[in-house]
Amino acid sequence: MSRARAFIGRIFAKIIRSAKAVPGKEPSAEPLRLNEIKWQRNSLGLSQRSGTVYGSYSHRYLSVSAVSMGEIESEQQLEELLAESQGASLLDLAMRHTVIFHEYRHFHDCFGTSAGIFSFLNYVQCLEAFLDVCRRLREEGVEFRFPFGEWIQQRDCPAYVKEFYRQLAFGTFYRLIFDGTCELPPQRGEDGESWRDFLIRFGPESIHIPAFPLTFGVQDPGEPEGLSPVVHWVPLGFNVLIEGNAQALQRRLLVSSFSEAADRELEIAQTLHVSHHPIDEKLDHLDITSNIVEPYRITDLLLSKYLRKYHEKLEKFPRRWITHLTDLALMASPMESFGEKSRSMPPGGRFVQMIELTKWPDSAEDSPQFPSGFSRDDLIAIRDSIRDCGGPEEITGQSVFSPVEYIARYVRQHIIAPILDLRIQYGNEIFSDFDLYLSKFSEFPTAPMVTIGAKTRASGDTPPEFFNWWTRFVMIGEVAEQIWSGRRIICCPRAYPTVEGIAGFDFAAEPGCETNLAAKICGTWDKKRTQALPDCYFGFLMKGLFGRSDTPRE
Amino acid sequence: MPEQSFFETEALLTLLNAASSRLGISASDLQNITDEISDQDATRLNGELVEILKLLPSTAIEMEEELPPPGIDQSRLSFRIWRQTNSDRQPNKMLFIRVKDAAPTVGIGLVGLVLALATLSPSAITSGMSTVKGVYDNFVKLKSPEDDDAMSIYDALLKCAATITVETEQPSVSGVKAAELADFGGPSGDRAAKALKRLKDLSLAEVAAWGDSGGDLAHPDNLWRLRA
Structure with missing residues (x-):
């Protein structure tokens, strides 16, 4: 490339x-x-x-x-x-x-x-670099701290995290000019x-x-x-x-x-x-x-x-x-x-x-x-x-x-x-x-x-598995954006949709996202959360990125 | 009741959900009720409930400032009211609230539900923070175990009012007899009469129509309703 x-x-x-x-x-x-x-x-x-x-x-x-x-x-x-x-x-x-x-x-x-x-x-490379940082932190047993922008100013923040943040900051600036x-x-x-x-x-x-x-x-x-x-x-x-x-x-x-x-x-x-x-x-x-x-x-x-x-x-x-x-x-x-x-x-x-x-x-x-x-x-x-x-x-x-x-x-x-x-x-x-x-x-x-009107549909030649991957890709992208923007509280992109069509997909096992959201049992994740997230991709992602989705803070 | 965490614009919905869950009101019935609340009333009630939450001790509640959620779903009650940016076009921050101890939250939710139902009645429009605070201050005077029956009949009155509202699509203002409240999980007989008297003393319930010439709180034909 x-x-x-x-x-x-x-x-x-x-x-x-x-x-x-x-x-x-x-x-x-x-x-x-x-x-x-x-x-x-x-x-x-x-x-x-x-x-x-x-x-x-x-x-x-x-x-x-x-x-x-x-x-x-x-x-x-x-x-x-x-x-x-x-x-x-x-x-x-x-x-x-x-x-x-x-x-x-x-x-x-x-x-x-x-x-x-x-x-x-x-953009894809930026996402991959971020996921790689998260993977390395998990492997080394280092806790990801929020907000991201404050953490990188601390002495004990690993150098590779700081380097990623520096690249991200310049990349964001450059994109403003590019776009x-x-x-x-x-x-x-x-x-x-x-x-x-x-x-x-x-x-x-x-x-x-x-x-x-x-x-x-x-x-x-x-x-x-x-x-x-x-x-x-x-x-x-x-x-x-x-x-x-x-x-x-x-x-x-x-x-x-x-x-x-x-x-x-x-x-x-x-x-x-x-x-x-x-x-x-x-x-x-x-x-x-x-x-x-x-x-x-x-x-x-x-x-x-x-x-x-x-x-x-x-x-x-x-x-x-x-x-x-x-x-x-x-x-x-x-x-x-x-x-x-x-x-x-x-x-x-x-x-x-x-x-x-x-x-x-x-x-x-x-x-x-x-x-x-x-x-x-x-x-x-x-x-x-x-x-x-x-x-x-x-x-x-x-x-x-x-x-x-x-x-x-x-x-x-x-x-x-x-x-x-x-x-x-x-x-x-x-x-x-x-x-x-x-x-x-x-x-x-x-x-x-x-998406035409309120209805999201697959185009004719798109393979069915594409949508499984696409929904997860959107979830990862939106979560990463939130972390990069300095949030402490990470909002589930299905609960707070910013992407056209995403609200039509279910990310959770039975009874599904709509029921869970209506009952207000999910929607956000943060380090202090003690209530378990439902069995859903957002929970899986939080666990995958930060090591847990439901365990209380010590 | 597990921990509840929500943005301040979601206080009304979250607390009503917690209260409905305790009363066994279905999600769809609650949706029907909240759909009927005007934007103005929803905004006011939400703000007043947040003010009550702020009064809870730090052992029961944590609040921190956070950027507003990234998406705005216009169909959700909670986001009818939020401005994303301030006059300097900087993002407005909002409170993220985490309730550790469920008991006072459910109490606030119950009071919220009473007031939510009251807003549906043109003759019972509540007026400002003092009402919410007043009702809540009286509600928290109910102590277990001595006020268990009063709490139980308060729940029953609330559940009954919600049921009537959903079934008739009209707010319940006429009241119900004490005996009927047993069907909604309230105590019966003398215990019901005593519990209702306790609620009346705390200005949490009132007699909408007397069963006789008036004044006999124990009369079985009295029609009772919540006071908001």
Whole structure:
């Protein structure tokens, strides 16, 4: 796997060297607000509009969810649907019927590009490293202490635990930049730049991240005609890039399956950046407007602003220019292995780099000369490296490591490699040319976990045992996250569900999770707990990680 | 009764579960009752029960601050009320409560159930912390073994009220005769009359309708109900 990553790094170093670089701007060193942006918590992309959530995607858990799913096959069917919707807006109806494609596009971008592939594998490595720390502690008879962040500051905490925590802390910081989920300080007034480069420091390390100045108008009731501008710097990261792709696809479908009007309505809804909160000294308008920042059109707005500024004849341009640049950026920004020092540029940096390296034409009818992408041979080499592991069916153990290993192998063999095969067969354009993408849509692997409405279902070709492993994988991941975040009390992810679909699974022997939870006999674990947990996977995991689930503290 | 541990937003549900378990009220019946409690009443009752828990000695209860649970299940009563972040957008912390000694907790749960049922009646809306604290202060005056019958008939009144509420989907305000309480595990005859008088003295029960012209607490036709 690291071979493939190094390979990608070499290829892009070559591409970048061969291209004429545009002088970079001086970066602004800005303090990072280490709270993630609300709409991108835990890498869960939410598709929403005016407070209505239509769907979501979880990269870590290979899970797609949508409020509904349907395809419009004829004008008559559309008319019938509109009649049935009884006054619901056309856009609402259109969003409901196209959102599944939006979420599926995330799935394909996440497992079909270097950025997404190695981001997932980095997460798996992080989980494995943590489980290994827990195993070693058990073997050495050392008690794991909570909260984790306080324990590592104590002298008697083993060095390998401290080292894991150091890697985790840097990895978490790097992921904020990679995903673009850090929060940059907003400012009053406008900004004419297409983007600004921010330098974010973390201890002795520092990373650059470009950000787009999204301008909001804050309405002053005393001056109905006047709007005071407020700029929110939206970090360009993995999330904004894949949201841009998914949004572009959804808008393409709105036009082809519904109407130009539906697409226009969506565009207007997402361009209306006005806060109607009355101006009041007690309210911080920077914070109020930050809550309405949406990620969907950032790449579109950025490229439009850039071209308006530097290539004014390209006022309108084809959508595929953005998807092409996005795919180049996502393919050129693999995340390093967990614990390795970051050397490659994160996706946001790559995106603006690709814009600057492109030779733009004088008219939108001509084609830009984009930097080169991966060749067929390059892709074959990456695909072979990804396939270089055993099959998931070989995993039969019952240790806490088994679910993580199973899911990693399943993803590599049955999701990533087949998507790379499509790139190899049809060319990289399959990710940027929507006509080609949609014509081959059915050849892409299906997401193993799909939730439509409140119902989670298996996709057709997923083996039945996958779900046993998946539920355990989710349990391990969510428990680890809690420990890393400094909790003393560990909450059962089935009792406090954060992952779409998990509430439909039973982790306990008879009478089952629902009955146990209703009787309030389980739900949390901590070192002081004296009440035995039921016979369930959460109890098994706590025992496996920390040596016991039900014995009282001495 | 085993140890109970829960987040402060879950106090009402956990304590009602403990009380229901003691009274033999089924989980589905309890669910029906809690479904009927308004968000506002649930929030208030939950907060008041937490305040009562804080009064318990450290030998019976431990509390520590913790980050709120990671997920929010909107369908659960306990999370109707919690804000995840404060005005600085830092995560709000909440209390994690561990009750070691079950007896006072069940007592709080019983009082909670009385008040939960009372909130379902438009004519018996409770008013604030003083009510919960007042009822609980009187309840803990019941001592074993001398008040065993009073405790038993309190349970019976509560179980009867819960049963009527579930069966009729209406809160019970009319009261029941002492003899009927035997069916719900209460004592009978003179022992029932004495137990009810004890509850009345402690303002835990009252006569909803007199069996005669009034004043005879031992009259078999008196209709009794819990006082909240």
